[in-house]
Amino acid sequence: MTGSPPQVVPDDLPPPARSNARDLSPARLRPRDVLRVGGAGLRTRPLRAVLSALGIAIGIAAMISVVGISTSSRADLDRQLAALGTNLLTVAPGSSLSGGNATLPAESVPMISRIGPVTEVAATGKLPETHVYRHNRIPAAESGGISVLAAHLDLPATVAASIAHGTWLNEATARYPAVVLGNATARRLGIGAAGTDVQVYVGGRWFTVVGILDQVPLAPELDSAALVGWPAATAYLDFDGHATTIYTRAADADVTAVRDVLAATANPQAPNQVKVSRPSDALTARQAADRSFAGLLLGLGAVALLVGGVGVANTMVISVLERRSEIGLRRSLGATRGQVRVQFLAESLLLSALGGIGGVAVGIVVTAGYASTRSMPTVVPGWAMVGGLGATLLIGAVAGLYPAIRAARLSPTEALATP
Template sequence: MTVRARGTSPSRPVDGEVSSTRRRGGGGRRGRPGRLGPLGRLGRLGRRRRPDRPWTDPRDLWSESLAGVLARPVRSVLTTLGTVLGIGTLVVTIGVAATAANQIVGRFDALTATSVSVVVPTPPPGSLDPPLVRWRGVDAVRRLAGVESVAALSDSENTSNIQVKANDVVAPGTVSGQTLSIVAAEATLPAAVRGTMTTGRFFDAGDIERHERVAVLGDQAARLLGIGDVRDAPAVFFNGQSFTVVGVLGGFRREQRLSASVILPPTTAADRVGLKEVTRVLVNTSLGAAAQVARQAPIALAPGHGESLTVLAPPDLSRARKGVEGDVDGLFLVLGLVSLVVGAIGIANVTLVTVMERVGEIGLRRALGASRRQVAAQFLAESTTIGLLGGVVGAALGVAVVVGVAGVRQWTPVLDPRLALGAPVTGALVGLVAGLYPSLRAARMEPVDALRAPS
């Protein structure tokens, strides 16, 4: 006797089992597959291909973002204005800084970068050694390549404070004299100090050769002594001697201290004051030749003893230019960055307000099948568009302001093309960063809650 459970049939196996005849290949319907239980059916459904996720054409995304920007033109303009001010300020500050730095360095090149000074040590008192540099030895420097003008000077501590008077008459209530410096110089001194004769003339080679008792006053010394015209051959008096003033030298662009000095010919200074040895040599070079002249001048002035001379040469122009530009750029760059941050905050604020006003639209998009990523991309595209437009307009206005300022100041405008071309990209990046939080907040909205929210 065969015993079986109630409700079962020998011809139908329990659900979830495969018939023994099916496993052995015989009995029942030949070739009929066994039945799968619920777990088998779920496994088959799990292996089915998922439908493709919805995808948005970038052109449609761009057109929708542009339509969203143009839907509220006044608000979009005001929002873009923040980026325009930020980008424009950035372009203006960097452009004006570069232009001003170029102007500063240009003046530095013209005045300082072509000036070389050679200091000659004074021999100790009572020394029998010949002087390192003679007055006629300066001609060797004039023959160097790149040299434009040279002049030798002689001064000392004993002649730095001499009581000089414009007349030899002592009158009650009048100033008896002024304390001035007495120096000796070559006839080429006006060109070496880049000065001009305001009145009269400078002594020449004939005056030097004849040991004439003539003098040239610096413009400040002439004002202190009350001498404004030399047509009447005024005289100055010091150390009990008189010297005829033949001219007044002014406009010093080098050695401004000579403006308060009495300048004598070398021969006259050696005879009357005791200034015999050359103590300094002033050299003016063409632009770019200062370094070479600074190396060659000591050898030309004192062959074999060039290391005893001290050369004062300008610093390297490339380093000076970079230093000036770096300082000016760093000073003005902060203002541009602050304005740019303010513009970014404005875009973020307005984009967040727009998200709150378009809650119903967001819910409808989600209900129609739009994904969170598509909603976030929509608002990111709008904020990026606003930043891009602000960057383009700000860059154009900034370039115009830089050119205008340079034109008014008669400067040469200096603009980096990468700055003008990179400004719109910078504006787009600012808009992209500013729209991150509002777009994420829009993407996190649930369709049901968004549709129920009051519009």
């Protein structure tokens, strides 16, 4: 009896699948897929996306413009107030215990320069018995109220003095009979220009006029003075080397602290015999302006961001209502609630990013244009640009969260039944 041949079962056949649960699990969205899915809504409705991003961009541009213009205005105000000497302090000898005039130690200037926040320091020393005349035949009593001062070379930089004609003293001329006249001094002596052939009679010697100063608003006492180099004053005019006025500039934030230690630094043995000027009223005004500007920036920035956030939320809610059928179709094809939620949240973030980047760019352009018309420095803080974009993304995420959750909660049948 013949029968069918026995079946040979190969040993290398794979075992039957124990479960198809793994095959039925939804695919995970990679970051690239999230961007593609999130941008689908923007690509399919470009006009609405552009208008929505434009609304966000206007809000961010308004914030950046307000911050930039305000910061530029504050920088211009700071520049003007700095010209008034907001951080300039002066040190002078006071009265001794016996009621006479005290003197500052010769080491006062280098000691003050060692104070950390001090940025610039220079001094002048008055020669009380020395006068300046246009000619040696003028009676000694007719001095014209002109004082003679020994000056450090960095005095102009410290007191913001400029030269009207000629040059300031340098390492060479400070050692020889050379003089720089204050603005009022030059007018009283009838000298309109400096030159090697222009001389004045100072302390019984002829000094060559090498320069004439402009008016010095921060140190008006220099306008009616004749300034000679420190070494020349010692060599030719019997100067004792003691400073009578020390001009000090410090960091704005540390002006008060520097003032508190100046007396003890200038004369450690007798700090009560030192007079120190108080900080300028302009510094107080500058600090008050800074506080006002800070409050203004925070308030306007918050309003602009709130407007942008409302725009994003409104756009995303309308998007969910308009795309219910699309949501139902995706759910029917196997998209999970989480994937739908990620899709709309990614779309909200992309919309916010586009509007934020455009708004920052427009805000910078507006600030630069306004500042150029007002001859102000263009200043757009980095924190405003980064913070504006970051806040836009944060607000976009918060504003898109509710529409995303709402879209994810729609059941496939409910969404597909919506006309």
